[in-house]
Amino acid sequence: xxxxxxxxxxxxxxxxxxxxxxxxxxxxxxxxxxxxxxxxxxxxxxxxxxxxxxxxxxxxxxxxxxxxxxxxxxxxxxxxxxxxxxxxxxxxxxxxxxxxxxxxxxxxxxxxxxxxxxxxxxxxxxxxxxxxxxxxxxxxxxxxxxxxxxxxxxxxxxxxxxxxxxxxxxxxxxxxxxxxxxxxxxxxxxxxxxxxxxxxxxxxxxxxxxxxxxxxxxxxxxxxxxxxxxxxxxxxxxxxxxxxxxxxxxxxxxxxxxxxxxxxxxxxxxxxxxxxxxxxxxxxxxxxxxxxxxxxxxxxxxxxxxxxxxxxxxxxxxxxxxxxxxxxxxxxxxxxxxxxxxxxxxxxxxxxxxxxxxxxxxxxxxxxxxxxxxxxxxxxxxxxxxxxxxxxxxxxxxxxxxxxxxxxxxxxxxxxxxxxxxxxxxxxxxxxxxxxxxxxxxxxxxxxxxxxxxxxxxxxxxxxxxxxxxxxxxxxxxxxxxxxxxxxxxxxxxxxxxxxxxxxxxxxxxxxxxxxxxxxxxxxxxxxxxxxxxxx
Amino acid sequence: xxxxxxxxxxxxxxxxxxxxxxxxxxxxxxxxxxxxxxxxxxxxxxxxxxxxxxxxxxxxxxxxxxxxxxxxxxxxxxxxxxxxxxxxxxxxxxxxxxxxxxxxxxxxxxxxxxxxxxxxxxxxxxxxxxxxxxxxxxxxxxxxxxxxxxxxxxxxxxxxxxxxxxxxxxxxxxxxxxxxxxxxxxxxxxxxxxxxxxxxxxxxxxxxxxxxxxxxxxxxxxxxxxxxxxxxxxxxxxxxxxxxxxxxxxxxxxxxxxxxxxxxxxxxxxxxxxxxxxxxxxxxxxxxxxxxxxxxxxxxxxxxxxxxxxxxxxxxxxxxxxxxxxxxxxxxxxxxxxxxxxxxxxxxxxxxxxxxxxxxxxxxxxxxxxxxxxxxxxxxxxxxxxxxxxxxxxxxxxxxxxxxxxxxxxxxxxxxxxxxxxxxxxxxx
Ligand SMILES: Cc1cc2nc3c(=O)[nH]c(=O)nc-3n(C[C@H](O)[C@H](O)[C@H](O)COP(=O)(O)O)c2cc1C
Ligand code: SF4
Ligand code: SF4
Ligand code: SF4
Ligand code: FES
Numbered sequence: 001x002x003x004x005x006x007x008x009x010x011x012x013x014x015x016x017x018x019x020x021x022x023x024x025x026x027x028x029x030x031x032x033x034x035x036x037x038x039x040x041x042x043x044x045x046x047x048x049x050x051x052x053x054x055x056x057x058x059x060x061x062x063x064x065x066x067x068x069x070x071x072x073x074x075x076x077x078x079x080x081x082x083x084x085x086x087x088x089x090x091x092x093x094x095x096x097x098x099x100x101x102x103x104x105x106x107x108x109x110x111x112x113x114x115x116x117x118x119x120x121x122x123x124x125x126x127x128x129x130x131x132x133x134x135x136x137x138x139x140x141x142x143x144x145x146x147x148x149x150x151x152x153x154x155x156x157x158x159x160x161x162x163x164x165x166x167x168x169x170x171x172x173x174x175x176x177x178x179x180x181x182x183x184x185x186x187x188x189x190x191x192x193x194x195x196x197x198x199x200x201x202x203x204x205x206x207x208x209x210x211x212x213x214x215x216x217x218x219x220x221x222x223x224x225x226x227x228x229x230x231x232x233x234x235x236x237x238x239x240x241x242x243x244x245x246x247x248x249x250x251x252x253x254x255x256x257x258x259x260x261x262x263x264x265x266x267x268x269x270x271x272x273x274x275x276x277x278x279x280x281x282x283x284x285x286x287x288x289x290x291x292x293x294x295x296x297x298x299x300x301x302x303x304x305x306x307x308x309x310x311x312x313x314x315x316x317x318x319x320x321x322x323x324x325x326x327x328x329x330x331x332x333x334x335x336x337x338x339x340x341x342x343x344x345x346x347x348x349x350x351x352x353x354x355x356x357x358x359x360x361x362x363x364x365x366x367x368x369x370x371x372x373x374x375x376x377x378x379x380x381x382x383x384x385x386x387x388x389x390x391x392x393x394x395x396x397x398x399x400x401x402x403x404x405x406x407x408x409x410x411x412x413x414x415x416x417x418x419x420x421x422x423x424x425x426x427x428x429x430x431x432x433x434x435x436x437x438x439x440x441x442x443x444x445x446x447x448x449x450x451x452x453x454x455x456x457x458x459x460x461x462x463x464x465x466x467x468x469x470x471x472x473x474x475x476x477x478x479x480x481x482x483x484x485x486x487x488x489x490x491x492x493x494x495x496x497x498x499x500x501x502x503x504x505x506x507x508x509x510x511x512x513x514x515x516x517x518x519x520x521x522x523x524x525x526x527x528x529x530x531x532x533x534x535x536x
Numbered sequence: 537x538x539x540x541x542x543x544x545x546x547x548x549x550x551x552x553x554x555x556x557x558x559x560x561x562x563x564x565x566x567x568x569x570x571x572x573x574x575x576x577x578x579x580x581x582x583x584x585x586x587x588x589x590x591x592x593x594x595x596x597x598x599x600x601x602x603x604x605x606x607x608x609x610x611x612x613x614x615x616x617x618x619x620x621x622x623x624x625x626x627x628x629x630x631x632x633x634x635x636x637x638x639x640x641x642x643x644x645x646x647x648x649x650x651x652x653x654x655x656x657x658x659x660x661x662x663x664x665x666x667x668x669x670x671x672x673x674x675x676x677x678x679x680x681x682x683x684x685x686x687x688x689x690x691x692x693x694x695x696x697x698x699x700x701x702x703x704x705x706x707x708x709x710x711x712x713x714x715x716x717x718x719x720x721x722x723x724x725x726x727x728x729x730x731x732x733x734x735x736x737x738x739x740x741x742x743x744x745x746x747x748x749x750x751x752x753x754x755x756x757x758x759x760x761x762x763x764x765x766x767x768x769x770x771x772x773x774x775x776x777x778x779x780x781x782x783x784x785x786x787x788x789x790x791x792x793x794x795x796x797x798x799x800x801x802x803x804x805x806x807x808x809x810x811x812x813x814x815x816x817x818x819x820x821x822x823x824x825x826x827x828x829x830x831x832x833x834x835x836x837x838x839x840x841x842x843x844x845x846x847x848x849x850x851x852x853x854x855x856x857x858x859x860x861x862x863x864x865x866x867x868x869x870x871x872x873x874x875x876x877x878x879x880x881x882x883x884x885x886x887x888x889x890x891x892x893x894x895x896x897x898x899x900x901x902x903x904x905x906x907x908x909x910x911x912x913x914x915x916x917x918x919x920x921x922x923x924x925x926x927x928x929x930x931x932x933x934x935x936x937x938x939x940x941x942x943x944x945x946x947x948x949x950x951x952x953x954x955x956x957x958x959x960x961x962x963x964x965x
Contacts, residue, residue: 092923
């Protein structure tokens with residue numbers, strides 16, 4: 001990429017004169033000017049072999065067309081991507097790509113986001129000129145989640161380079177030579193066990209590499225793509241949640257140069273089914289006269305709950321959710337404070353070890369397997385329970401317990417038996433949740449806006465990708481109504497407002513706003529040391 | 537074995553000792569003046585040696601004809617390890633000069649390579665030899681052993697204190713490994729496929745270090761130039777193509793083999809007088825003057841001097857001066873088809889126009905040969921040939937297109953004849 005200094009050179013691309021960073025490649029400079037140059041082998045996160053020959057552009061004075069992916073810009077350079085020669089080269093090369101390509105778009109998962117489709121549609125010949133049969137290779141199981149459909153492969157070697165340069169494991173190679181070339185694994189060693197291999201499906205420009213998990217699951221044009229943050233570890237990889245019919249069907253990385261580059265781990269990528277729980281708490285419920293749970297409207301339940309909370313006798317224990325954002329957990333901690341203080345806890349699963357990405361070490365699958373463990377610590381919550389995120393809840397006799405999210409998943413149906421009052425702002429009607437005195441339906445992180453601070457203290461936003469059950473509400477909204485009832489200001493009416501409120505309560509977040517975080521996040525202020533387990 | 541054919545008019549400098557087994561041994565080579573030039577070079581500064589080669593206007597004999605001294609001068613004395621690579625991969629159909637130089641005069645090659653190494657301050661020479669060169673490899677290996685034993689190679693070359701090691705490395709049978717950067721990859725144990733340039737070998741070559749790569753024949757001339765001077769070399773040949781060159785003559789000729797002539801020697805004379813013309817009293821149809829990668833010349837185009845610049849003016853290239861001469865019975869379409877199949881087989885497959893184009897050309901050529909071509913196919917061949925030219929990392933792609941384009945330009949009637957008796961085209965599958 002361009003050098004760090006601010007030096008620039010003057011170039012003209014397609015008649016547009018501009019100063020671009022010295023050392024930039026033509027393809028990058030053009031991109032800056034909003035001029036896209038067709039390419040297959042080039043990927044900004046990998047080395048550039050300049051072999052696909054799609055990006056050839058005309059540089060005035062040069063005898064041959066230049067590959068824009070490796071040719072650096074130079075002072076006074078006049079570049080044309082649309083000259084007769086450059087166009088003819090692209091159209092010609094595209095025809096070579098289609099020579100052996102099956103064009104089985106109707107059954108190809110890549111269809112709709114396929115670069116061969118896109119470029120052929122844009123500039124390809126309307127009719128093929130080959131009358132010979134096409135080359136046929138079988139479907140190869142590369143191990144792990146990956147299938148290889150060799151017929152569709154355009155031999156760009158992005159996958160080979162990714163495994164070598166980023167995954168740090170030379171598990172793929174080009175076998176054979178010339179038109180007999182194909183991608184293959186080595187002998188019996190496949191991609192099984194690689195934590196990073198899933199990325200090759202994303203970067204394959206065509207449908208040659210397929211995810212078994214996503215295979216024939218959806219046509220990509222039917223998907224909605226929502227920017228989000230991977231909820232599955234403290235790294236906070238920037239991702240997109242791809243959803244269809246209100247279900248997450250795949251997670252893919254979204255560029256963030258500081259956090260995850262173009263990549264994410266397979267652990268995070270494949271943990272999305274928990275966002276797709278059909279069995280949800282549908283309406284607010286409270287104990288009826290017979291002790292059974294009865295549905296009740298929000299307007300009724302909140303004043304009742306507030307009154308009940310104010311009458312409690314025993315100690316207060318609050319269980320935060322590392323799968324929900326700062327806004328929810330922050331207002332929960334605030335509520336504990338306004339109720340006279342309590343113990344703040346959370347439970348989370350942790351892995352044995354961190355697994356760094358060899359080619360991009362800033363990225364690691366972290367030990368903390370939740371997105372917001374770090375945020376909870378900042379808010380004063382204390383981790384309890386085992387590595388697996390179980391246990392740690394044996395001392396609740398006589399206490400009032402407020403639980404956020406599905407933190408009681410592993411607990412029995414008589415969980416509430418010994419406690420004075422159990423309030424669950426939950427998602428699923430788990431056995432223990434159903435023993436609550438108040439069970440209030442709240443959104444998951446995929447159903448609302450919010451923020452997670454990652455392991456380095458970078459606060460990042462996520463956006464709603466799924467529709468919550470009709471009566472579920474974001475927890476911050478429920479909590480802010482309760483807080484208003486305790487004379488703690490007016491209820492906030494947006495996640496962004498809740499975040500601002502957080503800034504008033506916690507110096508770590510002071511002065512930050514959603515606008516400032518944007519899509520790349522911002523670092524929190526210097527953390528304050530506050531007594532662990534106690535709220536603000 | 538004595539060398540098969542000789543001609544009075546030859547100027548034998550490189551090939552003076554072809555056919556003389558004694559010249560293969562170190563003792564025999566020394567008796568013939570061997571390693572004097574190396575001694576002379578070691579007494580000069582590396583820059584002076586390069587200057588002499590530069591002044592000789594020697595052009596590389598590996599095909600491209602790039603000025604050798606200029607290429608040597610690209611290397612900087614920057615303290616990084618430098619390498620000399622000897623390109624002995626000779627796999628171009630029609631070429632068989634480097635093989636003979638290795639077989640008969642291994643010390644001539646070693647001497648040139650050592651001078652080259654001294655001139656660019658390289659401490660290691662790798663001779664990359666085509667894997668099928670079994671006999672030449674044995675002979676060169678023996679010469680290397682002799683040179684080490686005599687203190688000519690190794691830690692103290694001829695007592696000069698200069699270290700130059702020599703390693704013989706055998707390829708595994710890929711034409712593309714003769715391309716200089718593919719050769720480097722192959723030498724390093726990677727896939728033998730050309731690298732994108734820049735960076736050029738002088739900056740980033742073998743093992744990522746500054747490297748100078750030269751053809752066997754190029755290096756074999758170097759000792760003679762050092763011994764006799766640049767002016768002497770320039771006095772032979774033409775202004776732009778200095779010195780002598782081995783002409784590897786093959787095909788339907790009465791006399792075939794290697795002949796050494798000053799560059800600029802008349803092509804017609806070479807074919808008709810030196811090589812005795814066409815066998816069996818037939819007439820000449822076409823000549824590929826520089827190895828299979830260059831365009832064909834028709835019979836009426838041969839009255840030209842065999843110099844780089846003059847063959848280029850005639851629309852072809854002198855290349856390696858490996859001439860394939862074809863008589864009037866030659867089926868041009870079949871010959872071209874075979875060449876194209878060779879390139880399709882040898883394409884490394886990186887670049888799409890080459891990977892797909894070579895194989896497609898071959899399929900169309902097979903179809904035409906089988907009498908199932910159409911006139912549209914001829915236009916298609918031209919189009920594909922153009923799309924394969926100038927669009928790839930190395931010139932193998934251009935080379936595959938060259939015989940197709942040139943034969944279509946010059947022998948279209950042969951294609952048309954095949955199309956004339958065309959059966960209905962098979963339906964597309
Ligand atoms: C496809 C291809 C094959 C080549 N094969 C050879 C070869 O076998 N021997 C050779 O000396 N040069 C070969 N070359 C040329 C080399 O790349 C390089 O130009 C040469 O080794 C330079 O040496 P010279 O300057 O002494 O000619 C080949 C080039 C290409 C593109
Ligand atoms: S499988 Fe995909 S990424 Fe890999 S070489 Fe083929 S087209 Fe490129
Ligand atoms: S490293 Fe962590 S944040 Fe990134 S994808 Fe994996 S689990 Fe998700
Ligand atoms: S032109 Fe052909 S042989 Fe040369 S690098 Fe490209 S694919 Fe390989
Ligand atoms: S993107 Fe430049 S050659 Fe592939």
